[in-house]
Amino acid sequence: MTPEPAAVVRGPHPRHGLEPLLASAVRLSVVAALAAVEKAEFGSVRDLVEITDSALSKQVSRLEEAGWVTVEKGQVGRRPRTWLRLTGEGGTAYRRHLAALRAIAGSLD
DSSP, X not given: OOOOGGGOOOSXXXXXXXXXXXXXXXXXXXXXXXXXXXXXXXXXXXXXXXOOHHHHHHHHHHHHHTTSEEEEEEEETTEEEEEEEEOHHHHHHHHHHHHHHHHHHHTTO
16 A cells, blocks of 8 residues: 555655745845856846846845845946855855755656
8 A cells, every 4th residue: 555645754845945035036036147157247137137226235235144145346447336246155055945946846746
């Protein structure tokens, strides 16, 4: 007799690997954009994620507080610029989050 699915012991559910900070679609999009590059200019990320300066600034502040993103200010010529970079900790958290999503989705097949 085959055990009921609830009786099968497989370890903790993969949802426990999800990062609560990445529950926001905007923060997930920002981290995904930064994971693909060494660093990105603030305006490029804003345009890619399709949000306002203030919305991106707020989300970047949350990610920076968590230690997942660093903000570097400088100038190109006379124009001020801000660059964003995903930290090693942020990259690890992002990969762990993606692995949990894949495990959850895979369990539905």
